[in-house]
Amino acid sequence: MKQINAVNDLLSFIQLIKQQNKTIGIVPTMGSLHSGHDSLIKRCKKENNITIVSVYVNPNQFNNKNDFLNYPRTLDADINRLKTLNCDILFSPSDKEISKILNPNFKLKLGNLNKYLEADNRPGHFEGVINIVAKLFEITSPNKAYFGEKDLQQLLIIKQLCLQKFKNIQVISCATVRNAGGLAKSSRNKHLTEKELIIARSIYKVLNEVKKNKLDWSVKKAKDYVRKYLNNLSINLDYFEIIEIEKFSFTQEINTNCNYYAMIAVTIRETRLIDNLKL
Ligand code: PAF
Numbered sequence: 296m297k298q299i300n301a302v303n304d305l306l307s308f309i310q311l312i313k314q315q316n317k318t319i320g321i322v323p324t325m326g327s328l329h330s331g332h333d334s335l336i337k338r339c340k341k342e343n344n345i346t347i348v349s350v351y352v353n354p355n356q357f358n359n360k361n362d363f364l365n366y367p368r369t370l371d372a373d374i375n376r377l378k379t380l381n382c383d384i385l386f387s388p389s390d391k392e393i394s395k396i397l398n399p400n401f402k403l404k405l406g407n408l409n410k411y412l413e414a415d416n417r418p419g420h421f422e423g424v425i426n427i428v429a430k431l432f433e434i435t436s437p438n439k440a441y442f443g444e445k446d447l448q449q450l451l452i453i454k455q456l457c458l459q460k461f462k463n464i465q466v467i468s469c470a471t472v473r474n475a476g477g478l479a480k481s482s483r484n485k486h487l488t489e490k491e492l493i494i495a496r497s498i499y500k501v502l503n504e505v506k507k508n509k510l511d512w513s514v515k516k517a518k519d520y521v522r523k524y525l526n527n528l529s530i531n532l533d534y535f536e537i538i539e540i541e542k543f544s545f546t547q548e549i550n551t552n553c554n555y556y557a558m559i560a561v562t563i564r565e566t567r568l569i570d571n572l573k574l
Pocket residue numbers: 323324325351353356424427428446449
């Protein structure tokens with residue numbers, strides 16, 4: 296595996312790859328890699344000649360300073376993991392290198408995607424994500440880019456980014472990877488104690504309970520159930536909503552003609568976790 300830190304070195308490498316007519320896949324990450332990332336990287340390797348993994352903890356997408364400062368940074372372990380996975384290129388730029396790439400000069404039409412849930416709870420978050428992902432797309436010109444379904448709203452926004460601004464890039468969504476107890480893999484899980492890791496399983500448990508009862512419960516009943524269940528475990532519910540995915544709109548009732556997702560964000564002590572489940 297080749298580790299590249301400088302934007303100019305990456306640009307020269309990409310030029311060479313393009314001359315050889317090879318396909319490029321990118322897996323953008325903020326490091327602290329886990330088996331969720333492994334699944335994206337393995338799929339990327341299968342579908343492209345060259346796999347680039349970027350590791351960059353993007354300060355602009357954190358709306359909470361402590362969350363940024365405490366975000367796990369494990370570059371040495373990440374390098375070992377990427378070598379084992381036979382990743383071709385690790386791009387791990389500094390802030391200074393990233394600032395050498397021009398800020399994208401466009402505004403996306405995102406409608407509800409930039410209004411509700413994470414957009415509402417984390418002001419500026421998606422602007423930061425769009426900015427860094429667009430910069431990575433700009434300099435790597437990938438054929439395909441890989442993102443996890445755990446961050447469903449981010450995934451849908453990046454699909455829009457490609458539809459509206461990077462038409463040649465195909466966004467590949469990959470299923471959420473969970474541990475044996477059902478907890479979605481996340482770098483932030485590293486902040487949880489053993490006991491909290493067990494408690495956190497109830498996030499997936501309540502999502503499944505809602506799915507099981509989707510035709511019998513009203514949305515209000517589902518919301519009350521989730522709030523009470525998590526409250527009893529001292530899990531702070533930031534939001535639980537059922538959304539219709541095409542319009543990304545809240546719904547008060549479920550009918551069988553549309554696709555719905557249960558979307559949840561919680562805080563356990565100081566760690567914020569999100570998850571979702573297709574109903
Ligand atoms: O999902 C993430 O890890 C980040 O939001 C991303 C897409 C790498 C942008 O910094």
